[in-house]
Amino acid sequence: MAVTLRPPQGGARIPFIAGNWKMNLDHLQAIAFVQKLAWALADAKHDFADAEVAVFPPFTDLRSVQTLVTADSLPIGYGAQDVSAHDSGAYTGEISGAFLAQLDCAYAIIGHSERRTLHGETDADVNSKVLAAHRHGIVPVVCVGETADDLEAHGPSAVPVAQLRAALDGVDGSKGLVVAYEPVWAIGSGQAAIPEQAEQVCAALRALIGELLGDEAATATRILYGGSVTAANIASFLREPNVDGALVGGASLDIDEFSSIVRFKKHVGT
Ligand SMILES: O=C[C@H](O)COP(=O)(O)O
Numbered sequence: 308m309a310v311t312l313r314p315p316q317g318g319a320r321i322p323f324i325a326g327n328w329k330m331n332l333d334h335l336q337a338i339a340f341v342q343k344l345a346w347a348l349a350d351a352k353h354d355f356a357d358a359e360v361a362v363f364p365p366f367t368d369l370r371s372v373q374t375l376v377t378a379d380s381l382p383i384g385y386g387a388q389d390v391s392a393h394d395s396g397a398y399t400g401e402i403s404g405a406f407l408a409q410l411d412c413a414y415a416i417i418g419h420s421e422r423r424t425l426h427g428e429t430d431a432d433v434n435s436k437v438l439a440a441h442r443h444g445i446v447p448v449v450c451v452g453e454t455a456d457d458l459e460a461h462g463p464s465a466v467p468v469a470q471l472r473a474a475l476d477g478v479d480g481s482k483g484l485v486v487a488y489e490p491v492w493a494i495g496s497g498q499a500a501i502p503e504q505a506e507q508v509c510a511a512l513r514a515l516i517g518e519l520l521g522d523e524a525a526t527a528t529r530i531l532y533g534g535s536v537t538a539a540n541i542a543s544f545l546r547e548p549n550v551d552g553a554l555v556g557g558a559s560l561d562i563d564e565f566s567s568i569v570r571f572k573k574h575v576g577t
Pocket of ligand 1: 536
């Protein structure tokens with residue numbers, strides 16, 4: 308029987324380590340990777356109460372990952388890297404949240420900076436996609452973050468906060484939400500943010516969630532840091548009280564590196 312991983316509803320936030328594979332690994336490679344990741348975490352006696360783990364493969368891998376995870380009852384979640392704002396119709400190349408729900412995708416990344424920059428996604432598009440994910444019971448992983456120019460002009464928090472405010476317009480806070488703060492200049496650059504800066508922005512994002520969706524949502528929402536996360540720097544981010552995990556790109560493609568990131572324990576309240 309499949310292990311269905313869903314984010315906690317209220318109460319303590321279980322740290323979340325999410326691997327965004329971007330356009331890497333075909334469906335055969337995905338099966339091998341997920342199986343090996345499960346073995347590596349089992350060998351290390353990883354306790355999934357310490358950190359939830361999910362991978363975000365390309366769309367074409369999702370059915371294979373679902374089959375493996377279901378057949379072997381692997382405690383690894385998975386999600387999509389995007390979702391259409393529309394549920395069906397003449398939208399060539401798009402993938403409906405209804406289809407993702409049929410594949411038991413728990414999550415969908417929405418508004419990644421590569422979608423915003425390379426595909427012209429606007430804040431309004433991101434908001435429509437968040438609403439679409441919720442229509443199908445999928446928890447959106449909403450990505451926000453400032454460019455280097457934004458940072459210089461406005462400081463670190465202004466743009467991510469404005470992006471999240473737009474993304475959450477009309478959103479029902481009880482339907483589940485993960486936010487990923489990813490400074491654009493830190494993505495794939497090898498230059499991660501300073502943890503104190505990540506904390507400052509994540510705290511501002513949590514305050515905004517409280518303002519828009521209420522205290523319960525602010526308490527329950529996992530806010531991740533993303534941008535050049537590695538096994539060597541994960542500890543410094545998870546030490547911060549408002550950073551509940553990581554959205555990992557490049558390092559999520561290396562089983563040893565990714566499982567080391569997953570296995571780092573966040574000491575909640577210490
Ligand atoms: O979605 C993941 C982010 O874009 C971070 O990527 P990165 O870890 O390769 O910097």
